[in-house]
Amino acid sequence: MSHKPYSISQDLWMVPCLVHRSTNDYEPLYKPFRNEINAEKLQIRQTWLSFEDDALKVIVIENGARNWISIAKDLNEKVHKGLPIRQGKQCRERWYNHLCPTLHKGKWSxxxxxxxxxxxxxxxxxxxxxxxxxxxxxxxxxxxxxxxxxxxxxxxxxxxxxxxxxxxxxxxxxxxxxxENFVVPSVINAMMPFFPYPGMNSTGFNSLGEGMHQNFSNSQKDEPSSSLFYHT
Structure with missing residues (x-):
């Protein structure tokens, strides 16, 4: 017989059966996954593939990071033809541990x-x-x-x-x-003589504060008084 199991939903399958009229019983001729996927393998964690990650990102962005059972079902329908390859817990862990945009993987401070x-x-x-x-x-x-x-x-x-x-x-x-041992990088100190602050000197930042203050004070002195401005 050429008929194969057909998935109606995640947990419901239609399979060809042999009818025993005398006892009114139905004997399945095939079991789900018999010729395609071994059901036991679905319980083993499988490496996530890039297309699964891409689909999961889209689903979570559209629906939010909640109701992971529904997210897993949606993912399975989109990339696994409805087969229960991914569970809600797997999707949640994949998102928070690898895909979440706010995830920080840098060096620990x-x-x-x-x-x-x-x-x-x-x-x-x-x-x-x-x-x-x-x-x-x-x-x-x-x-x-x-x-x-x-x-x-x-x-x-x-x-x-x-x-x-x-x-x-x-x-x-x-x-x-x-x-305590923090020092100003030498490249910054080397550039200090080129800054136009009177208080700057070859030692770097030593007189930076005073120089900026003096320069700011001079600029205030050079500004014309508000009384010099008038309208005709």
Whole structure:
């Protein structure tokens, strides 16, 4: 028989059957996915493809980042011919962890690390709450970053202090040292003599404030008095 299973909806299939008139029973001749897709494989996470990402972006932009079951159904209808390839949870994770425009994937700052460590000591592994304090960071990112920080903390293990406290102290000292050792880039100092402020000199920014103030004061003196303006 050439007939194949036909999908009516996500969970409803029409298949050819053999009718047993004596018992009034129907015996399916085919099972969904028998000749096309193995149902068990649908439960295995598959790598997201670029056309799926593109379709998901359009759907979320049009409908908003909510009702992920409906979003998954719409995605499956558009790119998978109605087959339940993607679930709502998968779409949600893909959006927030990879596609969301506000997602920040750059280097972690000292301020972010300190926030993660201090809040974890305060409220425990409530990653969603901690992530809400860091703009552009996801729950999964925060959890992975904490694990990375804990590996560093183990190298600072001390019998007298908590490793997290030691790492917090180290991060604070490092941030303080960077701020104290900050120097104006040499290329900027080299350009200072070319600026038209009287207070400028070859040392760079030393007299910048005074020079600008003096220049501004002179400009005020050169302005004609308002009494010189009159209408005829």
């Amino acid at each position: 000292t301020t972010e690390d300190l926030t993660i460590l201090k809040k974890q000591k305060e409220i425990g592994n409530r990653w969603s709450e901690i992530a809400s304090l860091l703009e552009g960071r996801t729950e999964n990112q925060v959890k992975n970053r904490f694990k990375s920080l804990m590996r560093k903390a183990k190298n600072l293990r001390n019998n007298d202090k908590d490793p997290i406290e030691l790492l917090i102290q180290q991060l604070r000292e490092g941030a303080k040292e960077k701020s």
